[in-house]
Ligand SMILES: Nc1ncnc2c1ncn2[C@@H]1O[C@H](COP(=O)(O)OP(=O)(O)OP(=O)(O)O)[C@@H](O)[C@H]1O
């Protein structure tokens with residue numbers, strides 16, 4: 182069903198299909214961090230991230246979050262609805278870590294009283310800067326009515342995802358999603374995997390996500406396998 186390559190990103194390739202309204206997403210084995218300054222890969226990474234994304238998207242859709250997923254075509258290929266991606270990285274934080282902890286001089290691990298939703302401008306040349314709601318409106322990348330819809334969707338994803346991760350023995354520290362427009366409907370798009378979540382083991386506190394790669398903590402492949410195994414058990 183794949184036709185031509187429309188886009189090659191850092192972790193995935195997008196192909197056209199016979200239908201204008203559908204695309205194929207191929208998951209690659211590559212891994213990047215710090216706006217692609219740091220590059221790596223491991224065999225089987227694409228298949229693991231696809232598996233986790235498919236499991237989580239199916240679960241989210243059963244729990245009231247509409248997603249772009251149509252069906253799995255192969256171990257590294259998903260058929261999805263083509264959407265107009267809103268150029269925002271929508272981030273939800275339950276525990277402070279990463280850039281926001283650093284920005285405010287707060288130690289990583291601070292549990293937040295309520296989930297924090299943040300928008301970053303998806304723009305590699307600008308290194309994905311944080312932006313305010315009004316700045317997003319000023320840039321014309323979202324409509325006024327979409328802002329509360331994006332936040333509601335992000336918080337719903339957080340509720341569902343946090344429960345699943347908890348059942349799988351992990352704390353959902355934070356995550357990033359991408360949302361797209363299909364007509365006047367918003368759909369959860371792109372992926373959810375350890376590439377775009379922070380997951381801490383509930384027992385040991387060990388990091389079980391891309392921070393292992395970012396911070397050279399070792400066992401990157403083993404950790405992605407372990408997260409996939411746990412999610413498969415919880416969501417079977
Ligand atoms: N359903 C969809 N329809 C159209 N585009 C999509 C859909 N889901 C994801 N995308 C886009 O496909 C690309 C996936 O590739 P990948 O994640 O490798 O990109 P990337 O290198 O991270 O770059 P980007 O900064 O664009 O995300 C992203 O640009 C993502 O926004």
Ligand SMILES: [Mg+2]
Pocket residue numbers: 190191192
């Ligand atoms: Mg991406």
